[in-house]
Amino acid sequence: MTSVRGAEEELVLPGARTGREPERSLRPGPRRMTPEEVASRQRERLLDGVARTVAANGYTGARISDICRAAGVTRPVFYELFSGKEDAVLAAFRGGTETVLRAMQRAYEETGGAVDWPGAVRGGLGVLLGLLARNPAFATMVAEIESVGPAGRRARAELLASFRLFFADAPAGPPGVPRGELVDTVVGAVHAALLRAVDEGRFGEDRITEGAEPAPGEGLGALLDVLVHVVVAPFGWPGGTAPSIPE
Template identity: 55%
Template sequence: MDPKNLRSSDVLLLPGARTGRDPARSIKPGPRRQPAGVVAATQRERLLDGLVRTVAERGYQHATVSDICRAAGVTRPVFYELFNGKEDAFLAAHRFGTGVVVRRMAAAFAAESDWCAGIREALGAMLQLLAGTPSFATMAVIEIEAVGPAGRLERDQLLTRFRVFFAEVPQLPCGVRVQEMVDAVVGGVYSAIYRRIASGRTDQLPELLPVLGMFCLAPFLGPAEADRRLGSRIGEDPSCTRSDPATTQQ
């Protein structure tokens, strides 16, 4: 699916994109109240939004459950009906939001006919999403470390998901293992994004696209070839066309 053709109803927002107290999601009391499942789902969404914004503002260590509930307009008893505690809610917000990011990247990647253009479009989709929701970017990229071992495990599991975008890279010389190189590249991209967010320049993330595109292609194609493909209309270069998955180097 071409992300340019996504209907508004198909687009899932990142947690933190709306305020927890968004009037459009208020729960009306009385006999016409929504079904219990719908109410619980709405309260959960509001709590995730409230958590992301509170953690981005105060930091994970200083954000309290009461702060999160206040930002969401949801009571503490309801919070504990839905989550085991602050860490559980944080990880739920992280998983949901990063899932949205990865799916949007996958859609952008699949819309291109070649790997080079696909990588660039996937990176662009990620950078635009994070820049558009700075509270989620701060919560997911910066504050994840403050969660402790569970947060680091969650981050490591996320980074391995990005291997799928490099399934078609060519064989490397000198016995260098492709997966190890891919993991190094993914880690470098994450580090560059971290530094930009940590320095308060989240809105400038899309400016990283040229350098990150080069960083992702150069280890596998060489700097000169990566520059040529990024500088030309990549989709018109037959040497960058995706190979048959059955013969792709894993």
């Protein structure tokens, strides 16, 4: 698990940093950074500001002026990079969730993949829970995505559909049950459980300092065994034997 943990610790999600950290500021005077590098840094700071502001005030209550203040970036710069609040929130959502999915896929492959599907599921979910617990602002912003409106609901649907890749190695499932519907229902159940925990503020991030999985029984870590069971239980192994859940 060392490689999974090391890779996870290198991940930075929107909202993990403040836009006003001294080392991220752009000081006046001659610059060695190219205009593209300056724009990239300002965009990263704004995405952090987006996640923190939406987490604190909700999507409806988040103002562009608040986002800019949190990022330490001016409104004209904001509008050079984003067409508006919706565009910025969707960019933070999509960029962050793509990073989380890559980390989950890496953990899934390293902890079992097709050889040990329940173990791989546990590895992927452990990374997901750990990242959300360590990044409560991002997790809360993700929970707010429906408030964006139709575009937010489309982004959420795209995210949930992307989780189908983790079922490629799963057994066929119960006879007569449409596989696609079963997978989407399972993914929806996991998503609902995570949203409930985030809404209740059950992060426990102060206890998650290292490792791919949060501590069992603490914050989001309390969900790990439940979510693994929810995912693997509907897919019995050949011969009707239910897969065991790794300890």
